[in-house]
Amino acid sequence: MNSALPKHVKLVEVGARDGLQNEKTPVATDVKIDFINRLSRCGLATIEVTSFVSPEWIPQLADAEEVYAGIDKVEGVAYPCLVPNVKGIERAIACGVREISVFTAASETFNRKNINASIAESIERFKPVVKIAAEHKMRVRGYISCVLGCPYEGPITPAQVADVVAMLDDLGCYEISLGDTIGVGTPARARNMLEAAAKRTSIDRLAVHFHNTYSQALANILACLELGVSTVDASVSGLGGCPYAKGSAGNVATEDVVYMLHGMGIETGVDFLKLLDAGDFINAKLNRTTTSRIGSIPPANRQRPERFHTA
Amino acid sequence: MNSALPKHVKLVEVGARDGLQNEKTPVATDVKIDFINRLSRCGLATIEVTSFVSPEWIPQLADAEEVYAGIDKVEGVAYPCLVPNVKGIERAIACGVREISVFTAASETFNRKNINASIAESIERFKPVVKIAAEHKMRVRGYISCVLGCPYEGPITPAQVADVVAMLDDLGCYEISLGDTIGVGTPARARNMLEAAAKRTSIDRLAVHFHNTYSQALANILACLELGVSTVDASVSGLGGCPYAKGSAGNVATEDVVYMLHGMGIETGVDFLKLLDAGDFINAKLNRTTTSRIGSIPPANRQRPERFHTA
Numbered sequence: 001m002n003s004a005l006p007k008h009v010k011l012v013e014v015g016a017r018d019g020l021q022n023e024k025t026p027v028a029t030d031v032k033i034d035f036i037n038r039l040s041r042c043g044l045a046t047i048e049v050t051s052f053v054s055p056e057w058i059p060q061l062a063d064a065e066e067v068y069a070g071i072d073k074v075e076g077v078a079y080p081c082l083v084p085n086v087k088g089i090e091r092a093i094a095c096g097v098r099e100i101s102v103f104t105a106a107s108e109t110f111n112r113k114n115i116n117a118s119i120a121e122s123i124e125r126f127k128p129v130v131k132i133a134a135e136h137k138m139r140v141r142g143y144i145s146c147v148l149g150c151p152y153e154g155p156i157t158p159a160q161v162a163d164v165v166a167m168l169d170d171l172g173c174y175e176i177s178l179g180d181t182i183g184v185g186t187p188a189r190a191r192n193m194l195e196a197a198a199k200r201t202s203i204d205r206l207a208v209h210f211h212n213t214y215s216q217a218l219a220n221i222l223a224c225l226e227l228g229v230s231t232v233d234a235s236v237s238g239l240g241g242c243p244y245a246k247g248s249a250g251n252v253a254t255e256d257v258v259y260m261l262h263g264m265g266i267e268t269g270v271d272f273l274k275l276l277d278a279g280d281f282i283n284a285k286l287n288r289t290t291t292s293r294i295g296s297i298p299p300a301n302r303q304r305p306e307r308f309h310t311a
Numbered sequence: 312m313n314s315a316l317p318k319h320v321k322l323v324e325v326g327a328r329d330g331l332q333n334e335k336t337p338v339a340t341d342v343k344i345d346f347i348n349r350l351s352r353c354g355l356a357t358i359e360v361t362s363f364v365s366p367e368w369i370p371q372l373a374d375a376e377e378v379y380a381g382i383d384k385v386e387g388v389a390y391p392c393l394v395p396n397v398k399g400i401e402r403a404i405a406c407g408v409r410e411i412s413v414f415t416a417a418s419e420t421f422n423r424k425n426i427n428a429s430i431a432e433s434i435e436r437f438k439p440v441v442k443i444a445a446e447h448k449m450r451v452r453g454y455i456s457c458v459l460g461c462p463y464e465g466p467i468t469p470a471q472v473a474d475v476v477a478m479l480d481d482l483g484c485y486e487i488s489l490g491d492t493i494g495v496g497t498p499a500r501a502r503n504m505l506e507a508a509a510k511r512t513s514i515d516r517l518a519v520h521f522h523n524t525y526s527q528a529l530a531n532i533l534a535c536l537e538l539g540v541s542t543v544d545a546s547v548s549g550l551g552g553c554p555y556a557k558g559s560a561g562n563v564a565t566e567d568v569v570y571m572l573h574g575m576g577i578e579t580g581v582d583f584l585k586l587l588d589a590g591d592f593i594n595a596k597l598n599r600t601t602t603s604r605i606g607s608i609p610p611a612n613r614q615r616p617e618r619f620h621t622a
Binding site (some may be wrong): 148149154155166167184185186187188189192212213214219220221222223253256259260262263264265292293294297303304306308 | 355382459460465466495496497498499500503523524525526527529530532533534566570571573574575576603604608614616617619
């Protein structure tokens with residue numbers, strides 16, 4: 001097992017964007033800023049900040065400009081923002097964003113319902129966005145939803161995912177995140193999908209994004225690490241999740257991933273206990289209970305994982 | 312990954328014993344019987360029934376005789392019971408038990424606090440028990456607690472576990488269950504421990520028993536499956552757990568394990584949806600909320616995992 005495992009994993013913290021966009025009551029702008037600043041002090045490599053979508057689509061993110069302007073930009077931390085179209089990237093550029101993400105799906109039906117476009121249409125829509133990004137020397141990440149299952153179409157095949165990976169790779173995405181949006185994946189199918197995706201781009205340009213609806217996220221991440229993936233999306237305290245998914249339990253909790261990785265001797269740069277504090281902060285503000293078992297352990301009893309050292 | 316994986320996994324359902332022994336209010340005997348009968352109809356290979364310990368130690372299990380006598384004994388299902396000493400096996404024999412389990416720990420301190428004996432003393436105590444079991448052609452399973460960490464001693468080394476495995480193997484246990492009682496293990500340490508254990512007996516005589524305190528159980532099970540383990544302990548709905556563990560979240564939920572295994576194309580013989588129904592039954596009786604995300608999905612929305620098929 002250990003030979004193929006990465007020595008370091010880059011974590012992409014999606015809680016501030018994916019987590020807070022699903023709150024029924026919009027979260028106050030200063031709370032978002034405070035939360036992101038706390039995440040910035042945890043040692044996370046990448047913190048997704050917000051999404052420059054139309055406020056009519058997602059009113060919870062109408063303060064994208066104020067949030068991006070208000071947060072501390074810590075040296076060495078990337079602060080990407082989602083953009084759906086040219087209008088979005090123009091807003092992002094106007095407030096100094098350095099990295100953007102575009103998003104499509106491996107399921108035609110999901111894509112139509114989520115962004116009102118076929119997969120091919122979504123790629124066409126991204127082309128001018130990516131051109132503008134290149135002119136401004138901004139990196140572009142691509143997201144693919146529903147890589148293992150779709151709430152409308154059911155199971156998705158590895159070939160379907162691989163085709164979309166190739167499209168986003170051709171488009172010029174420096175990284176492509178493979179999202180099991182409804183959390184139905186298990187380790188063998190996750191690996192099979194990843195192997196197909198890695199034939200269309202290099203494994204070090206792929207990230208995995210698992211949801212924990214069926215509690216499979218950590219096992220799936222482990223299976224993918226064994227294939228050499230070294231970028232993992234996660235959400236502190238398990239914030240967020242897909243509103244379209246039945247019984248969704250949301251994103252895998254960052255603290256659960258960090259515990260596993262550190263316990264396996266894989267570095268992330270993250271301060272585990274500070275990360276838990278950041279989760280406590282946002283849960284208190286949202287009057288929300290964590291979906292992470294680790295997060296539910298009282299602060300006084302929390303302990304860092306025992307690290308694995310090769311004999 | 313797939314080459315080393317077992318094609319079939321034997322599940323040992325511990326919810327009726329390990330789960331119900333920790334309830335503050337003893338569960339009514341007829342409820343226990345009804346629950347076990349429901350489990351018997353799920354296709355589980357092994358259902359741990361109860362423990363023949365002194366009612367002064369664990370009043371919740373004072374009805375061991377009535378429970379064992381009252382349950383349906385389904386052809387092909389094993390119904391083991393825990394026994395701590397000669398008195399225990401005598402009671403078990405008197406009511407027709409066919410398989411017993413003995414229990415010790417890889418931590419001296421835990422063993423002293425749990426069963427008031429050193430590890431060596433516990434093995435001495437089991438010798439007459441195993442002799443009686445052999446005379447009655449009963450199989451004996453051995454449990455080892457705290458294989459990755461102890462609430463008193465901290466981390467436990469693979470060598471400590473391997474020594475206890477050798478003792479139980481010498482004693483004549485047909486199967487030895489390795490328990491991460493406080494749930495602190497991560498996949499690399501779990502594998503390392505299992506590799507050490509497998510040098511002292513054969514891998515097909517080892518079982519793994521993970522707790523989900525830090526949400527690591529499924530990932531740990533996957534790591535161990537990859538080494539060829541094919542017996543996994545679990546508790547429907549995540550019932551039970553160690554009362555000594557800080558913030559313990561209890562046993563890994565059987566439904567979570569079944570979802571992963573079936574999704575990977577590994578057979579268990581278990582009817583996934585019937586198993587969830589059995590969990591719903593006992594949770595309603597105990598006025599308890601499941602600790603399994605799968606179990607918390609409303610019955611109408613539950614779905615069996617998509618199975619992996621090699622291309």
